[in-house]
Amino acid sequence: MDSTYEHFGTVDFVADDRFLRHHLAPSAESTVFWEEYLLHYPHKNTEWQQAEELLNAVLLGLTSYSRTYLSEEEEARLLDRIMRTTEAYDAGTHDIRTHEAPVKPLRQTAWYRMAAAVVALAVVAAGYMVWRPKTSGKAHYAETISALESTSKVTRHINNSAEPELYYLPDSSSVMLAPQSEVSFTAAYNQENRSVYLSGKATLDVVPNAGKPFFVYANEIVTKVLGTKFEVVAFDDGSDVTVKVLNGKVTVYQNNVRNNGADVAPKQSAVLLLPNQLVVFDRKAELFDKRLVENPVSLPDVKSLPKFEYEDGFAVRFFEDIKKAYGVNVVYNPELLANCQFSAAFSDESLPEKLDVVCKTIGASYEIIDAQVVITTAGCKP
Amino acid sequence: MAGAPTDEVTQWKELLTGNKEAYAAIYGLHVKAMYRYGMSLVSISEEFVLDCIHDVFAEIWIKRDRLSVPDNIRSYLFVALKNRILHLLKRQERPHMFVSQEHFEDLWFESSAEDILTQKEESASREELLTRLIGQLPPRQQEAIRLRFVENMDYQEIGQVLEVNTQSAHNLVFRAMEKLRGWLLAALFLFQYGLIWK
Numbered sequence: 001m002d003s004t005y006e007h008f009g010t011v012d013f014v015a016d017d018r019f020l021r022h023h024l025a026p027s028a029e030s031t032v033f034w035e036e037y038l039l040h041y042p043h044k045n046t047e048w049q050q051a052e053e054l055l056n057a058v059l060l061g062l063t064s065y066s067r068t069y070l071s072e073e074e075e076a077r078l079l080d081r082i083m084r085t086t087e088a089y090d091a092g093t094h095d096i097r098t099h100e101a102p103v104k105p106l107r108q109t110a111w112y113r114m115a116a117a118v119v120a121l122a123v124v125a126a127g128y129m130v131w132r133p134k135t136s137g138k139a140h141y142a143e144t145i146s147a148l149e150s151t152s153k154v155t156r157h158i159n160n161s162a163e164p165e166l167y168y169l170p171d172s173s174s175v176m177l178a179p180q181s182e183v184s185f186t187a188a189y190n191q192e193n194r195s196v197y198l199s200g201k202a203t204l205d206v207v208p209n210a211g212k213p214f215f216v217y218a219n220e221i222v223t224k225v226l227g228t229k230f231e232v233v234a235f236d237d238g239s240d241v242t243v244k245v246l247n248g249k250v251t252v253y254q255n256n257v258r259n260n261g262a263d264v265a266p267k268q269s270a271v272l273l274l275p276n277q278l279v280v281f282d283r284k285a286e287l288f289d290k291r292l293v294e295n296p297v298s299l300p301d302v303k304s305l306p307k308f309e310y311e312d313g314f315a316v317r318f319f320e321d322i323k324k325a326y327g328v329n330v331v332y333n334p335e336l337l338a339n340c341q342f343s344a345a346f347s348d349e350s351l352p353e354k355l356d357v358v359c360k361t362i363g364a365s366y367e368i369i370d371a372q373v374v375i376t377t378a379g380c381k382p
Numbered sequence: 383m384a385g386a387p388t389d390e391v392t393q394w395k396e397l398l399t400g401n402k403e404a405y406a407a408i409y410g411l412h413v414k415a416m417y418r419y420g421m422s423l424v425s426i427s428e429e430f431v432l433d434c435i436h437d438v439f440a441e442i443w444i445k446r447d448r449l450s451v452p453d454n455i456r457s458y459l460f461v462a463l464k465n466r467i468l469h470l471l472k473r474q475e476r477p478h479m480f481v482s483q484e485h486f487e488d489l490w491f492e493s494s495a496e497d498i499l500t501q502k503e504e505s506a507s508r509e510e511l512l513t514r515l516i517g518q519l520p521p522r523q524q525e526a527i528r529l530r531f532v533e534n535m536d537y538q539e540i541g542q543v544l545e546v547n548t549q550s551a552h553n554l555v556f557r558a559m560e561k562l563r564g565w566l567l568a569a570l571f572l573f574q575y576g577l578i579w580k
Contacts, residue, residue, distance in 0.1 A: 011556060012556075020531070037569070054559065054563055057566060058516070058527060058531050059560075065532055068421045070414050078413070082409065082440060085443075086405075089440070109580040171519045366438055
């Protein structure tokens with residue numbers, strides 16, 4: 001038995017190559033080694049476990065680092081750019097080599113560098129023109145797929161039938177694919193993250209896995225989720241792109257603004273969507289428009305759903321119940337509403353119907369602005 | 383990094399003979415980690431990091447007839463990327479780049495119990511608290527723990543990337559762990575104390 005570890009403390013373990021390799025990439029050999037070790041030195045169990053806890057704490061604290069993802073699309077694009085630089089270099093060197101006498105090595109290297117720099121610049125400019133998002137959006141999906149196919153194996157699935165079709169992804173997340181819609185993913189799916197590419201309409205039910213964020217690339221937008229159910233509509237015919245959340249939370253952002261992964265999604269063009277919210281991407285104006293879905297439904301995962309029965313109930317309580325049941329934000333001034341009371345019992349009324357009844361009763365009005373319910377009132381007399 | 387090293391070495395050798403497929407395979411194996419590492423060094427500009435990765439790979443291709451197989455391909459690429467980034471930053475003559483690493487380390491404040499309490503109160507989750515605490519470590523220690531815990535590099539490889547010997551690389555991680563453990567115990571203590579008095 002290796003005696004190196006006889007006097008190890010918590011910090012010694014957590015900074016030890018062998019301990020860390022076992023936890024980060026365990027092998028049969030490392031498992032045997034540590035099992036034997038703990039049998040030999042049972043009094044080290046506490047330190048060993050504390051080291052494990054500390055290790056998990058460090059990993060948690062490094063989440064934003066470990067989740068800095070290079071999207072597959074960007075990876076393919078960068079490889080394309082590198083390949084073109086090398087091609088340009090290979091084509092160029094023959095000329096340079098045959099024309100230059102090999103006498104001044106120093107100047108020659110300088111020349112090479114400059115030539116390479118100029119070529120690289122030209123390639124960047126060319127690359128930019130090729131990759132500029134096309135406002136017509138006609139061939140967006142096809143373009144993306146052919147770029148991906150140059151670097152990895154792409155699995156494509158098209159629903160050619162007239163009925164929606166349920167299709168399972170490798171991690172058993174499901175895609176309800178509408179007719180004439182297509183979904184694809186590369187061999188890298190479910191390795192560091194889960195990226196799918198969509199053309200058409202689909203409702204996705206994503207298996208929660210915080211370690212492997214799920215991305216949907218659909219025309220000009222990217223939707224990022226950790227585990228949820230939502231619908232994406234993105235046809236190549238130039239119509240607007242929409243994302244609707246049925247459960248959970250998703251972030252939607254524009255695809256030509258590159259994503260940096262989990263915590264640094266570009267803020268200016270990112271939209272956070274909660275259940276009952278819907279975002280429409282206006283392809284002409286390149287703008288997001290956040291709305292409430294037409295018929296908000298109460299959330300499926302709320303533990304104790306409010307009863308919506310009030311006898312001399314406070315309006316404030318009603319609005320709080322709305323927030324809880326529908327996951328919709330209600331903006332109001334609690335001081336103005338302090339004296340507003342009403343009696344009502346709702347059963348199957350829709351959200352707008354409930355709001356109508358209560359607002360009329362207490363002499364207030366409501367508007368839906370930017371997916372929030374905004375209450376306007378002058379207050380009630382005590 | 384664990385994986386299939388022999389395979390990787392074969393591909394690298396193929397690359398040196400001018401095989402583009404092997405070149406693309408090496409790129410595919412390492413680009414995600416290079417991007418992550420590059421972004422941790424200069425988080426302000428993704429464009430800049432991507433340019434630097436491009437330059438690293440372009441240079442490997444151009445110099446391939448003079449290159450050999452590195453001891454460790456992952457740390458070789460990390461070093462190349464870091465050098466490229468530092469080279470370009472120096473050319474822009476950023477004044478703060480002239481503070482040497484050692485001096486920088488000396489200027490680092492030791493967090494007080496009060497700081498920890500503030501961090502604890504301002505953090506909405508355990509993840510946030512830990513992110514903040516790690517953010518209080520000296521930059522070299524942060525870099526070392528990222529390489530050790532996320533990239534799973536051993537101390538020899540980390541030493542290569544940070545240009546220090548293996549023992550110093552180990553010391554960086556060890557000191558970071560000592561501090562972090564102390565802070566976490568302090569945070570736990572303050573948390574319990576807070577519960578009693580609230």
